[in-house]
Amino acid sequence: MFKRGLWILEYGFLLFGGLVAYALPLKLLRPGGRVLGRLLHAAARSRRKIALKNTRLVYGHERPELVRRSFESIGITILEMLRILLGRRDLLETTVIEGLENVFRARACGRPTMVITGHLGNWELFANAAALQGCLNSLVARPLDNPYLNGLLERLRKKYGNSVIYKKGALKLILRSLTSFLNVVIMIDQGVRRPEGVITDFLGRKAYTTRMPALLALKTGAAVFPGTIRRTPKGHIALIGPQLPLVRTGNSETDVTLNTALYARMLEERVAACPEEWLWIHKRWKRIPENEAVW
Numbered sequence: 001m002f003k004r005g006l007w008i009l010e011y012g013f014l015l016f017g018g019l020v021a022y023a024l025p026l027k028l029l030r031p032g033g034r035v036l037g038r039l040l041h042a043a044a045r046s047r048r049k050i051a052l053k054n055t056r057l058v059y060g061h062e063r064p065e066l067v068r069r070s071f072e073s074i075g076i077t078i079l080e081m082l083r084i085l086l087g088r089r090d091l092l093e094t095t096v097i098e099g100l101e102n103v104f105r106a107r108a109c110g111r112p113t114m115v116i117t118g119h120l121g122n123w124e125l126f127a128n129a130a131a132l133q134g135c136l137n138s139l140v141a142r143p144l145d146n147p148y149l150n151g152l153l154e155r156l157r158k159k160y161g162n163s164v165i166y167k168k169g170a171l172k173l174i175l176r177s178l179t180s181f182l183n184v185v186i187m188i189d190q191g192v193r194r195p196e197g198v199i200t201d202f203l204g205r206k207a208y209t210t211r212m213p214a215l216l217a218l219k220t221g222a223a224v225f226p227g228t229i230r231r232t233p234k235g236h237i238a239l240i241g242p243q244l245p246l247v248r249t250g251n252s253e254t255d256v257t258l259n260t261a262l263y264a265r266m267l268e269e270r271v272a273a274c275p276e277e278w279l280w281i282h283k284r285w286k287r288i289p290e291n292e293a294v295w
Contacts, residue, residue, distance in 0.1 A: 007146040007147065007148050007149070008148065010146055010148070010149060011146070011148035011149060011152075014078075014082070014149060014152065017036070017078065017079065017082055018082035018083075018085060018086050019086075020032065020079070021078075021079040021080070021082040021083040021086070022082070022083055022086045022087075022088060024079075024083075026090050026091075029076070029079055029080065029083065030076050030231075032075075032079055033072065033075040033076030033077070033078065033079040033080070034072040034075060034076065035075065036075030036076075036078060036079060037068075037071040037072035037073065037074050037075025037076065038068070038071065038072065038075070039075075040071050040074060040075060041067070041068055041071035041072075044071075044281070047281040048067060048071070048281075050280075050281055050282070050283060051067040051070060051071075051280035051281045052064065052067055054280050054283075054284065054285070055067060055280065057205050057285055057291060058203045058204055058205065066275060066276060066280070067280060069276040070275075070276055070277070070278065070279070070280045070281075071281075072276075073121075073231075073276060073277045074279070074281075076122075076231075077121075077122045077124070080122050080125060081122070081124050081125070081153075081156055084124075084125065084128060084156060084159065085152065085155060085156040085159065091125060091235070091236070092125070092128055092129050092132055092160075094234065094235035094236070095125060095126075095129040095229075095235055095236040095237070095238060096235070096236070096237045096238070097126075097129060097130060097133060097237075097238040097240065098237065098238065098239050098240065099225070099227075099239060099240030099241060099242075100130065100133060100135055100240055102225055102240055102241070102242060102243060103115070103135055103183055103223075103225060103240060104134075104135070106223035106225075106243065107181055111221065111222065111223045112178035112179065112181060112184075112220055112221070112222040112223070113178075113181075113183045113184070113222060113223050113224075113225065114178075114183070114184045114185070114186060114213055114216065114217065114222050114223070114224045114225070115137075115183060115184070115185045115186075115224075115225050115226070115227040115240065116185075116186050116187075116188050116213050116224060116225070116226060116227070116263050116266070116267070117185060117186075117187060117188070117226070117227045117228055117267070118187055118188060118189030118228065118267045118270075118271065118278070118279075119187065119189055119190075119278065119279035119282070120189075120228045120229065120230065120267075120270060120271055120274065120277055120278050120279075121228065121229040121230045121231055121236065121274070121277045122229060122231075122236060123187070123229060124153075124156060124157065125229060125236060126227065126228075126229040126236075126238050127139055127157065127162055127185055128156075128157075128159060128160050128162070129236075129238065130183075130238070131160040131161045131162050132160050135183055136161050136162060136163075136182055136183065137162045137163075137182065137183045137184070137185045138162070138163045138164075138165050138173070138174065138177035138182045138183070138184045138185070139157055139162055139163070139164050139165065139185050140165050140167060140170060140174065140184065140185065140186045140187070140212075141157070141164055141165070141166060141167070141187070142166065142167050142190075143166055163177070163182070165177070165184075174212075174216060175216075175220070178216070178220050178222055179220075184216070184222075185227075186210070186212060186213050188209055188210055188213065188263055188264065188267060189202075189209075189267055189271070189278075189279075189282075189284065190210075190282055190284065191207065191208055191282070191283055191284055191285065191286045191287060192208050192209070192210045193208075193287070194208065194287060196208075196210055196211065196212070197209055197210055197211055197260075198211050198214075198256060198257050198260040198261070199288070200260055200261045200264040200265075201261070201264065201265070201268070202264050202267075202268050202284065202285070203268055203271065203272065205285050205288070205291060206285070206288045206290070206291070207264075207284055207285045207288060207291075208286075208287055208288070209260050209261075209263070209264045210260075211256050211260050213259075213260070213263055214255070214256045214259035214260045214263065215256060217246055217259065218246070218248070218252070218255055218256065218259070221246075223243045224243065224244045224246070224263070225240050225241060225242070225243055225244065226239075226240070226241040226244060226263075226266040226267070226270070227239065227240045227241070228267070228270045230274050230277055231277065239270075241266070244262060244263065244266065245262070246259065247259050247262065
């Protein structure tokens with residue numbers, strides 16, 4: 001009962017934030033988001049501690065300024081997401097997507113496509129902007145614990161024609177999306193259970209990275225593209241890189257490991273270039289004994 005009440009309270013706060021985000025002039029959205037991020041930084045003590053310990057793992061010492069800026073990015077992302085959810089299209093219209101032609105070209109050749117990405121910049125804006133430019137996506141996601149917030153997030157994700165596939169029992173739906181020429185988008189920067197992952201390097205530490213994109217690419221021959229989004233002074237720019245090579249050695253387990261490592265390295269490079277916009281509050285390096293001791 002208490003948990004349900006807390007969920008409803010969170011939902012109410014988010015709806016209020018949505019009204020603020022909708023009403024704010026666009027030029028004030030980022031300053032407002034930074035204020036929200038600082039409030040979250042102060043209030044979310046456990047997540048702040050995780051973020052600080054993550055920076056210690058990566059850099060050898062805690063980076064409190066980087067963590068504060070990361071929380072500000074989270075605050076901006078929340079307000080941007082709410083603004084889109086409530087119908088404002090200005091953020092979508094100022095988002096530039098470079099490389100979307102790579103996806104369209106592969107489809108024109110009869111290839112199913114996947115974009116691998118992570119929690120960098122406003123990842124939800126990325127998918128909606130691509131949909132508005134004619135690239136409909138199936139987004140592979142985990143549901144939020146709070147069902148009310150998850151309902152809002154699902155509506156946001158579906159607002160411009162995308163669909164959502166939740167990870168539990170996802171394989172059949174993903175294969176159906178690939179054969180229907182819907183672009184499948186998979187986040188690869190969160191820790192997974194050992195049977196679901198491959199140990200790769202990520203920002204200089206060992207981490208479990210989901211093996212799903214590599215398995216799907218090897219099974220279906222799907223073209224895999226790296227994609228991330230970042231903020232610019234005038235809006236957002238999404239970058240979809242050239243198709244990643246598909247390594248085939250003849251050994252299925254080796255193939256999964258090598259391709260997953262390639263995908264992790266791609267995302268690692270983009271996070272390293274813009275670390276303040278990455279989601280440091282997740283235990284990315286969990287289930288690796290040498291890292292577990294830090295948490």
